[in-house]
Amino acid sequence: MTERYNRPPRRWGAGHGVLAAFLVVLVLAFSSVIKMELVVNGLFLGMIIALGAIGLSLLYGILKFAHIAHGDFMTLGAYTGFFLLGNLFPRLGLEAEGFGPFTFGYPLLLAIPLVGATMAGLAIALDVGVYRRLRSRRVSPVVLAMASLGLAIALRGLVQIIWGGGTEQYPRLSKPFYQLPMGVRIPPDHVFIGALVLVLVLGLYLYLTRTKMGKAMRATSDNMDLARVSGISTERVIWWTWAVGAILAATAGVLLAVFQAQLFPIMGWRFLLSLFAAVILGGIGNPYGALVGALMIGVTAEVSTEWINPTYKPAIAFLILIFMLLVRPQGIFGEKA
Amino acid sequence: MSLLEVSEVVAGYGDSEILHGVSINVGQGEIVTIIGPNGSGKSTLLKTVLGLVHPKRGSVSFRGRNVTGMAPESIVRRGLCYVPQSNNVFPSLSIQENLEMGAFVRTDDYRGRLEEVYALFPDLAGRRKARGGTLSGGQRQMLAVARALMLDPVLLMLDEPSAGLAPNMVDLIFQRIIEINATGVALLLVEQNARQALKHSHKGYAMAAGRKVLEDRGECLLENPEVARLYLGG
Numbered sequence: 264m265t266e267r268y269n270r271p272p273r274r275w276g277a278g279h280g281v282l283a284a285f286l287v288v289l290v291l292a293f294s295s296v297i298k299m300e301l302v303v304n305g306l307f308l309g310m311i312i313a314l315g316a317i318g319l320s321l322l323y324g325i326l327k328f329a330h331i332a333h334g335d336f337m338t339l340g341a342y343t344g345f346f347l348l349g350n351l352f353p354r355l356g357l358e359a360e361g362f363g364p365f366t367f368g369y370p371l372l373l374a375i376p377l378v379g380a381t382m383a384g385l386a387i388a389l390d391v392g393v394y395r396r397l398r399s400r401r402v403s404p405v406v407l408a409m410a411s412l413g414l415a416i417a418l419r420g421l422v423q424i425i426w427g428g429g430t431e432q433y434p435r436l437s438k439p440f441y442q443l444p445m446g447v448r449i450p451p452d453h454v455f456i457g458a459l460v461l462v463l464v465l466g467l468y469l470y471l472t473r474t475k476m477g478k479a480m481r482a483t484s485d486n487m488d489l490a491r492v493s494g495i496s497t498e499r500v501i502w503w504t505w506a507v508g509a510i511l512a513a514t515a516g517v518l519l520a521v522f523q524a525q526l527f528p529i530m531g532w533r534f535l536l537s538l539f540a541a542v543i544l545g546g547i548g549n550p551y552g553a554l555v556g557a558l559m560i561g562v563t564a565e566v567s568t569e570w571i572n573p574t575y576k577p578a579i580a581f582l583i584l585i586f587m588l589l590v591r592p593q594g595i596f597g598e599k600a
Numbered sequence: 601m602s603l604l605e606v607s608e609v610v611a612g613y614g615d616s617e618i619l620h621g622v623s624i625n626v627g628q629g630e631i632v633t634i635i636g637p638n639g640s641g642k643s644t645l646l647k648t649v650l651g652l653v654h655p656k657r658g659s660v661s662f663r664g665r666n667v668t669g670m671a672p673e674s675i676v677r678r679g680l681c682y683v684p685q686s687n688n689v690f691p692s693l694s695i696q697e698n699l700e701m702g703a704f705v706r707t708d709d710y711r712g713r714l715e716e717v718y719a720l721f722p723d724l725a726g727r728r729k730a731r732g733g734t735l736s737g738g739q740r741q742m743l744a745v746a747r748a749l750m751l752d753p754v755l756l757m758l759d760e761p762s763a764g765l766a767p768n769m770v771d772l773i774f775q776r777i778i779e780i781n782a783t784g785v786a787l788l789l790v791e792q793n794a795r796q797a798l799k800h801s802h803k804g805y806a807m808a809a810g811r812k813v814l815e816d817r818g819e820c821l822l823e824n825p826e827v828a829r830l831y832l833g834g
Contacts, residue, residue: 478701493704494676495673
């Protein structure tokens with residue numbers, strides 16, 4: 264560990280400031296200065312951001328580059344879900360709209376793991392076809408990021424070729440909202456989204472701390488050379504990392520399509536800024552930090568619509584990103600590199 | 601029978617050449633030490649043996665098989681383990697998890713081996729859940745060696761195991777090295793603390809500027825006035 268300027272660590276820094284600001288927002292919401300409904304909506308949006316951001320953080324920690332195609336992984340996941348729910352399943356006789364209080368039917372529960380598996384396969388194929396070749400030539404992380412940018416454009420183009428440029432929707436039924444205290448009305452779909460995200464995050468935690476491959480992922484993230492020297496097959500670790508990242512991103516895409524009740528080709532690309540902002544906010548390479556960062560971004564974006572035109576929501580993420588990079592680039596939970 | 605044979609290896613990073621044709625060998629159960637000034641290529645030699653650096657010319661053979669330029673993961677599986685000089689533990693993993701990673705390629709029940717290794721380093725046994733990044737320099741060094749022992753290696757390579765350690769820790773490390781050797785493990789050391797290392801070595805090599813300049817039995821190198829002047833500080 265290199266000591267920078269040998270000054271003693273400050274007790275309170277910018278990271279704490281950001282957390283404090285967030286808590287202030289929560290307090291203001293409880294005292295009705297800000298609409299609680301916006302905060303609650305923001306938390307659910309934040310959970311979707313979290314799924315994408317956690318995968319992005321894992322990929323960065325192990326592969327050491329910014330995966331710019333991550334948003335389009337979400338888009339592709341959403342559209343694969345659309346294909347299953349709107350096309351394949353009905354053809355196989357699997358139709359059901361709206362079970363329980365949800366707008367979607369049982370088929371969505373089947374679609375999600377299928378979408379995840381498909382994206383995992385695609386991600387690994389892309390690694391073998393593109394990233395691994397670049398890695399063997401020891402290119403810089405910038406080149407890898409540029410390659411992912413190219414793939415992002417290609418994936419988006421693929422979606423547009425197959426499904427056109429318009430807006431779509433999953434088969435759905437209109438269902439009533441829950442009426443909660445403090446004037447909060449949320450669709451029951453949100454509760455499903457929140458529950459699923461919590462289950463996935465818990466699952467990831469158990470995976471990283473209790474399984475051999477999960478620990479190998481953490482080890483490789485710490486020090487890839489040492490991992491190889493210990494006998495760990497880092498190529499396999501890399502594939503599993505792609506799989507986990509892709510599954511989380513694809514699921515986030517499907518959930519986003521449910522959350523906003525629509526899909527369109529640039530939905531993931533538009534989300535990318537929020538994903539990166541969450542990762543930086545939480546500390547690069549720290550997936551749990553990314554979760555917290557994502558919740559904060561979600562709430563801030565939603566609450567801001569009180570005063571700013573909703574079209575500018577992505578700009579909020581952008582501002583937070585710039586602010587963090589200027590003030591505390593290692594994120595709230597990151598350690599000084 | 602030679603366990604490790606390095607023959608006329610030319611290697612370096614990118615276009616540069618650090619090793620200009622080096623040959624060494626390590627026999628079964630031997631302790632071999634490589635001494636030399638900074639920049640003489642000692643670390644590069646170990647990395648080339650393990651496949652972290654690809655040799656441009658020359659060959660490396662281990663246990664009779666040609667392993668020149670093979671992936672480190674494959675060479676490690678054959679019983680050749682390596683402890684780097686720095687960044688040699690996983691800081692965010694616990695001591696126990698570090699050792700589990702050391703045993704990653706094992707498919708058997710290695711709990712027995714785990715206890716053997718903990719017995720060798722009791723200081724680690726008392727704090728299995730402590731994160732690698734919170735350990736002191738000496739403890740980290742012990743963990744690094746313990747990690748490499750989890751695969752029951754036949755040959756263990758250590759890059760400057762005593763670097764940066766307090767004198768009593770240095771003694772401890774060398775004590776452990778002898779104990780490890782007593783169990784039949786061959787050791788290839790790169791050392792700045794040449795005196796201590798050569799004292800216990802069967803064989804020693806002196807390197808300078810990417811070449812081997814001296815080769816002799818451990819005690820003989822110690823008594824060599826040339827070596828004393830150049831490498832042992834007089």
